[in-house]
Amino acid sequence: MTKHHYMGPLFTDFYELTMAAGYFDQKRVEMATFSVFIRNYAAKRDYFVAAGLEDVLYELKNSCFSKNDIRYLQKSGLFSEKFLEYLKKFRFSGEVVAMPEGTIFFPDEPLLEITAPLIEAQVFETFILNTLGFQTMIATKAARCIHAADGRPLIDFALRRAQGTDAGIKVARGTYIAGFQATSNVLAGKIFDIPLSGTMAHSYVTAFDNEQQAFSAYARTFPQSSVFLIDTYDVLEGARNAVRVGLEMQRRGESLIGVRLDSGDMADLSCKVRRILDDAHLYDVKIFASSGFDEFKIADVIQKGAKIDAFGVGTKMGVSADSPYLDIVYKMVHFKDKHIRKLSPGKVTLAGRKQVFRRVDSTGSFLEDIIGVRKENISGAIPLLNKVMGKGELIQPCPPLTAIRENFRKNFAGLDEKYKASGSGALFPVRLSTRLKALQDQKTVAAPAEGDN
Amino acid sequence: MTKHHYMGPLFTDFYELTMAAGYFDQKRVEMATFSVFIRNYAAKRDYFVAAGLEDVLYELKNSCFSKNDIRYLQKSGLFSEKFLEYLKKFRFSGEVVAMPEGTIFFPDEPLLEITAPLIEAQVFETFILNTLGFQTMIATKAARCIHAADGRPLIDFALRRAQGTDAGIKVARGTYIAGFQATSNVLAGKIFDIPLSGTMAHSYVTAFDNEQQAFSAYARTFPQSSVFLIDTYDVLEGARNAVRVGLEMQRRGESLIGVRLDSGDMADLSCKVRRILDDAHLYDVKIFASSGFDEFKIADVIQKGAKIDAFGVGTKMGVSADSPYLDIVYKMVHFKDKHIRKLSPGKVTLAGRKQVFRRVDSTGSFLEDIIGVRKENISGAIPLLNKVMGKGELIQPCPPLTAIRENFRKNFAGLDEKYKASGSGALFPVRLSTRLKALQDQKTVAAPAEGDN
Incomplete structure (x- = not known):
């Protein structure tokens, strides 16, 4: 057992691979952006602490189908030889922006966004949800x-x-x-x-x-x-x-x-x-x-x-016994030239590539969060999503655990007591930027209703 | 990722090692028997399905401290060179009896008992509880x-x-x-x-x-x-x-x-x-x-x-969301020549090495379980604990998953409908044999009150 335990691309739901085969046949290989966020406050949770990013990046960087994996998929008889050939060379070549581990965040705020050719972005959904979801919950x-x-x-x-x-x-x-x-x-x-x-x-x-x-x-x-x-x-x-x-x-x-x-x-x-x-x-x-x-x-x-x-x-x-799972999701928000938005009532998925901005006072106390579009600048506010991976490579080494711990300490000191008291009902103010709001009103494609899978 | 993922003996609570060092200093190396059982019905659970044994046996068979492990423990400054030398040669040399995976069982019934020199039996507590507990729960x-x-x-x-x-x-x-x-x-x-x-x-x-x-x-x-x-x-x-x-x-x-x-x-x-x-x-x-x-x-x-x-x-x-952990414990029931029994009110730990006997009718339907002493014979009843490891070696290869599935199917068919209906309140009859009861009344050593650790 070492710091990272490589799982490989078979650590995924089977439908990620059948969809990938479908996309491959249809040559639907354009860039897609998926956003990871928590849809609702879990029971008695008033904030969340981002964790698990290091494992995600390690997996993205190293993931490839072994010969053994390919043989296993071949045995199913479901996949074409051409698709299996494609998988042999499969590597993650995309971009990742993410909140540093230890950052405090709130529902609807993306803690990670991934932009990659559709198949690459799709295949890692399961690993990313498993890893960020559990570690953030804990x-x-x-x-x-x-x-x-x-x-x-x-x-x-x-x-x-x-x-x-x-x-x-x-x-x-x-x-x-x-x-x-x-x-x-x-x-x-x-x-x-x-x-x-x-x-x-x-x-x-x-x-x-x-x-x-x-x-x-x-x-x-x-x-x-x-x-x-x-x-x-x-x-x-x-x-x-x-x-x-x-x-x-x-x-x-x-x-x-x-x-x-x-x-x-x-x-x-x-x-x-x-x-x-x-x-x-x-x-x-x-x-x-x-x-x-x-x-x-x-x-x-x-x-x-x-x-x-x-x-x-x-x-x-x-086991986070009073609330043993999070309503964490991985949703397509951009594909080709389209912003993708969910329209189901009560289940808003925010279209577009995003940034989360945090306004703090001179002592570091959090004032409000603004979910904006990725390329926006909101003066005086700190962007929480950093580019951590480009072209499948780490931008810089992951921080040591002591630095993550210190990031959490500073974040936690910035969150007012009233949001820490369990079940106080006080909700930290999170709003959408004018630009992100405007983008939601554009013609968009309705995205899925919800379920486990 | 392969069928078994070796964790090694450091996958344990630190106190297992400090206790081991204490036992080593005190030359307290006699044979001990620990019993694994579930103390109470979990919420809405009327029976349990044994699982996880194969991983336990794999770990027991292969576990040894690597040079790297020893160096890590040495750095703590807490352990004597003699003890570290002992750990270098540490292997599990004991005996294990256990219910086959897929077997249905009830609270207080041991699903596994381990008999080994005290230190060996102690060190694996954490891995065994983690593995049998989670897999049985699922x-x-x-x-x-x-x-x-x-x-x-x-x-x-x-x-x-x-x-x-x-x-x-x-x-x-x-x-x-x-x-x-x-x-x-x-x-x-x-x-x-x-x-x-x-x-x-x-x-x-x-x-x-x-x-x-x-x-x-x-x-x-x-x-x-x-x-x-x-x-x-x-x-x-x-x-x-x-x-x-x-x-x-x-x-x-x-x-x-x-x-x-x-x-x-x-x-x-x-x-x-x-x-x-x-x-x-x-x-x-x-x-x-x-x-x-x-x-x-x-x-x-x-x-x-x-x-x-x-x-x-x-x-x-x-995640077994309505009941995300089991009250599974690992208790010493025999040490040297003494049966160890817990005396805390409401928290009976049954002293002595045990066997679980099941009486079934001619169609295979379960009639009752009798928890007896290990060497007892109860005519017409099937003993559920089998010897699966002796002197640290597997007695026979673990059964294939299809056989475990079939064992569950047969077990489940034997359990009357009334015990399967969630929260029916019907409790399957489990009693102690006369010999096990008599043994509980002998002079015994009081065992621990309860807690997480």
């Missing part, structure tokens, strides 16, 4: 957790119940972008250079004759990095055992980092445990908490006065 | 869709909004196990030899000057395998265009397979479209439907009298 969920934690560090614990192996790795990356401090995921730590966190499970405690013995043994192996899990038998007795071992460690010149709670009434227990630690003058020993946390439970326990210094955030964040 | 969701469709073919359309790349591939495999007829996922089709399905998207229709032209062009490329998407502009007009092109095809000796609906009131529209097709004597042209289908929507449109011949089932099935 970075968004993680940002919501960060906001709820109000400065307390968060650690990604999602790997074991993520939806598959790739999801587990990408959750670690997405949470780090959104400001998580560390991950439990060793492979992601290695691949992306994310700090690791983790000490012991209940099974460790039960593998010893008693809890204090388990803590003592652990401290001998990890004299400077121990966090004791104290809820295996009884939390308060566990806290007292942690104190006993913590004081022994102190006498040896070592230091206990913290204790972890993994069950029960977190607000109540954390206060009692804090008292036990403080009574022993172990003021620096931190209280970690895990088990069922997401933005809702984090906010709830903080509001109830929990004395928790850091949270392990797992399953519910890692 | 096979279960897919089985529910199959039941709702009542014999109508289903096609997997989930790839574009699955949670990451691995999830997309595994959804195709899991749905095929549960009896889906085909997938849109080309790569999964190639890897697992699953039939492919897919024809055209709305963007295809809009890339032509009008709908009839788009259908005609498509039919010329695919004279024997065309399904026209008829809802781009107006469904009934789309149906009439499909009839025009379908009749042309008939005159040329070709045949139109079907039309697809992807939006609107499916029950009403499908009846109207059926009438239009029948009026043109195109009785064999099938009606496919997609867009937002899961077991609930399938049951709903069928109940309303929809004339739909086959369903494309996408996002909501592919």
Whole structure:
């Protein structure tokens, strides 16, 4: 497993290839522009955090049909030899504009637009939706957790119940972008250079004759990095055992980092445990908490006065449990010389190649977004879509993860609190530019009604 | 991308490695047995379908720490040279018993038990939970869709909004196990030899000057395998265009397979479209439907009298949207000479190495399950856990996917209708054997309270 896991052009819906064969027969090979955007706010989502671009660019740059792929398609008996010959030389030769990862955006705003010969643009739809959709969903969920934690560090614990192996790795990356401090995921730590966190499970405690013995043994192996899990038998007795071992460690010149709670009434227990630690003058020993946390439970326990210094955030964040998919779509907005526009009531697809402009004040606070036409200039506003690929080649190397994390931090600081509070109902102002509006009124081709595929 | 994607032993939570280092220091290397089971029924789930075993066995068989992995762990400064030396030679040498993929099971029943030296058994916890949890969740969701469709073919359309790349591939495999007829996922089709399905998207229709032209062009490329998407502009007009092109095809000796609906009131529209097709004597042209289908929507449109011949089932099935994770756990049940049992109220972990016995009648219908001790014999009952790995080696090759599919089919036929009806509240009878009950009453070590990690 490396930073990128190449999937190849067969990672696609079959209809992308049958349509491609149709286009090939009809010589419909003109340039098309497809726009990727989220059509609606998902449940309780008031903003989104762009993520997944690096994987998309890697795939576009490297994708080609292997001999084995061609043989597989040939076996279906559906494709002409001429089309299969075409696929042998198939490479992505188009242009991509996109928001940098970590950018905050809103429904209807394209986070990526791709312009390429029709077949090339069509074939990557599935990979692009899968990749941008999932990673954006997770970075968004993680940002919501960060906001709820109000400065307390968060650690990604999602790997074991993520939806598959790739999801587990990408959750670690997405949470780090959104400001998580560390991950439990060793492979992601290695691949992306994310700090690791983790000490012991209940099974460790039960593998010893008693809890204090388990803590003592652990401290001998990890004299400077121990966090004791104290809820295996009884939390308060566990806290007292942690104190006993913590004081022994102190006498040896070592230091206990913290204790972890993994069950029960977190607000109540954390206060009692804090008292036990403080009574022993172990003021620096931190209280970690895990088990069922997401933005809702984090906010709830903080509001109830929990004395928790850091949270392990797992399953519910890692599958975005309250909203496990996004209404992300890939729509043709320009083909040959025509702007393509959807006319279905309530489901506006904005025609034309676009740019997203953001107006900010002198402190960097977001004022409004304006969706405009690609070549427009809106004075004083920052264009969010950058050209990242031309003629199938990267314009510049992808930024390091730390830079993406910093981009998110700055973006998040610019978004007013009222748009971060879950379900506040406050919608960040997004409008269309006069030019983009005018373009919508031109004679256009109606685009599809909606569905899964 | 091949059938198996090796992740390696770093695909784990960091605490598995810190615990391993602790065990290594303490020479706690005796044999441990861990049991994998689902603790509770998930929302509206009345049974589960075991899946993911093949990936687990592949990983166990091949897992070793590369030099690169060791260097990465060394850099953390947390691990002794002796422990790192141990990891260099680390291989899984244990035993695995498991239910064959496709087997139907219930909460508290182990679907897999692993017995190995403590460190080896501990390190794979994360991979095993990730793999069995996700694939079982999807096979279960897919089985529910199959039941709702009542014999109508289903096609997997989930790839574009699955949670990451691995999830997309595994959804195709899991749905095929549960009896889906085909997938849109080309790569999964190639890897697992699953039939492919897919024809055209709305963007295809809009890339032509009008709908009839788009259908005609498509039919010329695919004279024997065309399904026209008829809802781009107006469904009934789309149906009439499909009839025009379908009749042309008939005159040329070709045949139109079907039309697809992807939006609107499916029950009403499908009846109207059926009438239009029948009026043109195109009785064999099938009606496919997609867009937002899961077991609930399938049951709903069928109940309303929809004339739909086959369903494309996408996002909501592919992320198991109504229940996007399982309460699957990996618990120590035996260590050295001790049975380990959880004592927390309401969260019984059954101590001891186990077997699951199923009693069936002469027609194969399930009567009851009995969770017993591993070495027990219950006359007339079928043991569901088979030894699949010994001393780290496969006992026999994993069965082909078609055999797994057949195993599911037989299992599903054995499960009474009343347990398949969503949320019926009927619980299949599962009891403990007398011997397993007696073992629970012996002096045991209390095992952990619960949490994410």
